Amino acid sequence: MNTEQCPHIVVLGAGFGGLTFCQTFRHAEARITVIDRQNHHLFQPLLYQVATAGLSAPEIAQPIRSILSDQPNVRVLMDEVREIRLGERAVVLRDRPEPVGYDYLIIALGGVTTYFGHPEWEALAPGLKSLEDAVRIRRRVLLAFERAEMEPDPAVQRRLMTIVVVGGGPTGVELAGAFSELSRNVLRTDFRRIDPTRARVVLIEASPVVLSNFPKDLGENATQTLREMGVEVHTSAKVKALSEGRVELDTGEVIEAETVLWAAGVGANPLTRTLGVAVDRAGRIQAAPDCSLPGHPEAFAIGDLVSLVQEDGRPVPGVSPAAMQMARHVARLIEQDLASPGGVPAAERPPFRYWDKGSMATIGRSAAVAYLRDFHLTGMTAWFAWLLVHLLFLIGFRNKLAVFLQWTYSYFTYKRGARIISGVRPGPP
Numbered sequence: 001m002n003t004e005q006c007p008h009i010v011v012l013g014a015g016f017g018g019l020t021f022c023q024t025f026r027h028a029e030a031r032i033t034v035i036d037r038q039n040h041h042l043f044q045p046l047l048y049q050v051a052t053a054g055l056s057a058p059e060i061a062q063p064i065r066s067i068l069s070d071q072p073n074v075r076v077l078m079d080e081v082r083e084i085r086l087g088e089r090a091v092v093l094r095d096r097p098e099p100v101g102y103d104y105l106i107i108a109l110g111g112v113t114t115y116f117g118h119p120e121w122e123a124l125a126p127g128l129k130s131l132e133d134a135v136r137i138r139r140r141v142l143l144a145f146e147r148a149e150m151e152p153d154p155a156v157q158r159r160l161m162t163i164v165v166v167g168g169g170p171t172g173v174e175l176a177g178a179f180s181e182l183s184r185n186v187l188r189t190d191f192r193r194i195d196p197t198r199a200r201v202v203l204i205e206a207s208p209v210v211l212s213n214f215p216k217d218l219g220e221n222a223t224q225t226l227r228e229m230g231v232e233v234h235t236s237a238k239v240k241a242l243s244e245g246r247v248e249l250d251t252g253e254v255i256e257a258e259t260v261l262w263a264a265g266v267g268a269n270p271l272t273r274t275l276g277v278a279v280d281r282a283g284r285i286q287a288a289p290d291c292s293l294p295g296h297p298e299a300f301a302i303g304d305l306v307s308l309v310q311e312d313g314r315p316v317p318g319v320s321p322a323a324m325q326m327a328r329h330v331a332r333l334i335e336q337d338l339a340s341p342g343g344v345p346a347a348e349r350p351p352f353r354y355w356d357k358g359s360m361a362t363i364g365r366s367a368a369v370a371y372l373r374d375f376h377l378t379g380m381t382a383w384f385a386w387l388l389v390h391l392l393f394l395i396g397f398r399n400k401l402a403v404f405l406q407w408t409y410s411y412f413t414y415k416r417g418a419r420i421i422s423g424v425r426p427g428p429p
Helices: 016-024 044-051 119-123 131-150 154-160 170-186 216-228 270-274 320-339 379-393 397-413
Strands: 008-012 031-036 040-042 061-063 074-078 081-085 090-093 104-107 111-113 162-166 200-204 232-234 239-243 246-249 254-256 259-262 266-268 296-301 359-364 367-372 375-378
Touching (some): 008 016, 016 031, 016 104, 044 131, 044 170, 081 270, 104 320, 131 154, 131 259, 154 162, 162 170, 162 254, 170 200, 170 216, 216 232, 216 359, 216 375, 375 379
Parallel strands (some): 008 104, 031 074, 104 296, 162 259
Antiparallel strands (some): 081 090, 111 266, 246 254, 359 367, 367 375
């Protein structure tokens, strides 16, 4: 059979959702085209460790082509999606003159950092969504310590050695804890004129407690652990204004900081607002129960850019396990559709049901919180569980081995090996 006549499935994005679909879908007479603007799949849960010098970029990323090399029906295009034409069943790319047609479409483009109506803050407080973001943040922090070593003014030194993290979700908590350990344990003997243990790490959260999507007792435990590590935790506080080296809170407090990082909000890819379908305030597509787009049963949305409420009234969270489960659900739907003469009517498709296996967040060395169904874990037990889960889900044996060895080395030596500053000359970042 001519492959050009086979049903064509286009997958936009090779994150957890898009990649899981490609690995799960099984149909001999279908071809898949994966489109991503990067050539690699990124294990985003460990991205903060690249930003805090715990791991290097290649240890948490794997080439998409390498991952899918054993699937001859899958083609990979490294390109950027510019437009999705649902009516024409076509996708317009940046570097390809002709639109890519499809029979089925999987939109898995993920989310972007949102600044709650203040896009001008992006240049002052970068988010953490890509390897480039992580390397840029790491460079900025390490350069700030280098500049502090040469700075004679104590007030300027304090500003250079102050890191503010906005947002007390898992990413914010993990960043704050890791930066505290970096300054107090890793860098403490590396400098002669400054004392890195006196660096100031500030975590700002608008809710009354950090990790507000976790059970209350775990959020309180995380707050207490962070404070014991030297992190200043400001809850029930919002950023009122941002300027270069200065954070103003709605409580009236002003923090002078060289490094400000944003981990407070996630919105959908801006392309969702151009589709002509209903979206929520964050731009997430209000999908049908089976993850399809209303009025377009051949098009599906999965992952961070979906707003989906289950039959029990609970929303599906924007986390990687949910994206992977959505991908498997959609793969089964399309397989059934292709196996049925005339296809399966959209009204007869089973709805997506999310199985919540729990959540976890690491805070620092031997400290984490986790809830797994009915079990609430803290401290060393939660930390070991976090280590095991992340090693299991990390793609590629080489990456698993490299990360395991790096973690082991860091644990016993209190050192981190990814502290090279490259790409810039000493001076302001």
